[in-house]
Amino acid sequence: MGPELQVGLYVFVLAIFVGFELITKVPPTLHTPLMSGANAVSGITIVGALACAKAGEGTIANMLGGLAIATAMVNVVGGYLVTDRMLHMFTKKDR
Amino acid sequence: MSDAIFLAYLVAAVLFIFGLKLQGKVRTARKGNMVSSLAMLLAVAATLLKINQNTGTGPGQLIPPAWIFIIIGIVVGSLIGAITAMKVQMTSMPEMVALFNGSGGIASSLVAIAYFLLNKNLGTETTLADAPAIFGPSVAVTLALSVMIGGITFTGSIVAYAKLAGKITGAPILLPGRHFLNFGMMASVLVIGALLAFVVPGNTMVTIFLLVLLFMVFALGVLLVIPIGGADMPVVISLLNSYSGIAAAMTGFVLGENLLIIAGALVGAAGLILTKLMCKAMNRSLANVLFGGFGTADSKGTSGKEGYTNVKEASPEEVAMILEDAQSVIFVPGYGLAVAQAQHANRALQTLLEERGCKVRHAIHPVAGRMPGHMNVLLAEADVPYESLVEMDEINPEFKNTDVVIILGANDVVNPAALTDKDSPIWGMPILHVHEARTVFMVKRSLSPGFAGIRNELFEADNTLMVFGDAKDVLQKMILELKEA
DSSP: OOOOHHHHHHHHHHHHHHHHHTHHHGGGGGGHHHHHHHHHHGGHHHHHHHHHHHHSSSSSHHHHHHHHHHHHHIIIHHHHHHHHHHHHEEEEOOO | OHHHHHHHHHHHHHHHHHHHTTTTSTHHHHHHHHHHHHEEEHHHHHHHHHTTOOOOOOTOOOOOOHHHHHHHHHHHHHHHHHHHHOOOOOGGHHHHHHHHHHHHHHHHHHHHHHHHHHHHHHSOOOOOOHHHHHHHHHHHHHHHHHHHHHHHHHHHHHHHHHHHTTTTTOOOOOOTTTTHHHHHOOOOOHHHHHHHHHHHHHHHHHHHHHHHHHHHHHHHHHHHTTTTTGGGHHHHHHHHHHHHHHHHHHHHHHOOOHHHHHHHHHHHHHHHHHHHHHHHTTTTTTTHHHHHOOOTTTTTSSSSSSTTOOOOOOHHHHHHHHHHOEEEEEEEEEEHHHHHOOHHHHHHHHHHHHTTEEEEEEEEOTTTTTTTTHHHHHHTTTTTOOGGEEEHHHHHHGGGGGGGEESSSSGGGGGGGHHHHSSSSTTTTTOOGGGSEEEEEEEESSSSTHHHHOGGGGGGGGEEEEEESSSHHHHHHHHHHHHHO
């Protein structure tokens, strides 16, 4: 294992613990918006997609990268917007 | 990577965590979602800056060719996402989440493949045996994992979508020898993944291996989800959600990018917790949900419409007459409420009853509907106050002091067999104790069993009256009658 992988594994495991800590006590009401919000976060793969679409010029890899950008953006934009729509319903009575 | 971009990524990671924390409370959830989206915006902006640093335009080119893919990808993806998110109905939320999930999964898969194709030619005379030398074994392994998990998430989510949207049957589809088939597929996928990672036998073969692997994980995603019944969808959706996060984290390992690892791990953890909660609410292990083929002819318990002898029926008018004198009413919403889009009618009846001085509550079972928290979203859409939604453990002691329970399209979650019949497939599952109420009205289209295909003794109980019809129609008739009274 290279040092990069070792650090990556530490980060991965610690982040999972952070996730568990943060989410364990979420009330059931928020389960759906939490899920769709978390879903949007998994679109972070867009960062990789952008890098792949850029490196090299006009190759198949670029096209796949472009496709990955599109699918990740569907996930990101759709996920955040739909979550906001839902949460708006939950909170509108408070104002 | 320049320091500025590194710092931007670090801030984004912190904002993701902070956003998630805020999303855990009703009051701050919306803000949390915004913080999280801000983090994403920051990450994307920093990445665009990063890849722009060493781009040059050729003669006569306005923009470098690679940017065309990037711009098209961003515009098309954003439009599709935004339009679907704005147009989708709250009742279709589970389908929507499934689709978005799948799209995130395939994105991670594609990134891994693109990365592989970009880098495999770095060395001259690349052979598969060189792959670990080029990538390092850890990258090779995570690359294969990223393709696998992303691909399974993709087709699994599509199947889940098709089931939820009613495009294919929600009942479990059981292939002969499916355990053998699935196990075989899984083993071969792992073997091919390992081959890909360590023993690539020549340049063109690499791409072929990759395509075979992709095809196989696509098939595996389908095979893993089709045997799971509609009622188990809350578990499946949560699990797929978790997978999409893990796939993103694996992509992070491939690219050596900690931001992806952190964000992916957070999603993975969130999905796992929800999966665990859903399994607990059904008193079943994850393995049982995934491999059980629950609720088919081969599971125990009498299914079908036959076998009910002592069923009493009531018309909406009769229900309204009883409601006139009721002091306390508890609604039990289920998937039928979503299908009938009856949440607004439900709210209207609640208002009417409350005006008459009746105490009205909604009993929410954790797995009611098709995704975690499904009923809460629907009722929130209809402006049902948060305080009138009561969780299972809190409401169960209240049923015996309740005049009327109206069940709207829920079935297995109120089946007393879970408490009384040791042979029932749902034995031990925590249920809502509606049978303890004075009068129970079961609004349902027919006597057919729920997705679990299990006979419900509640239909025949002395204090149960069946009200046949679409939940929305029935509720509207009750409202009319009650207004005239």
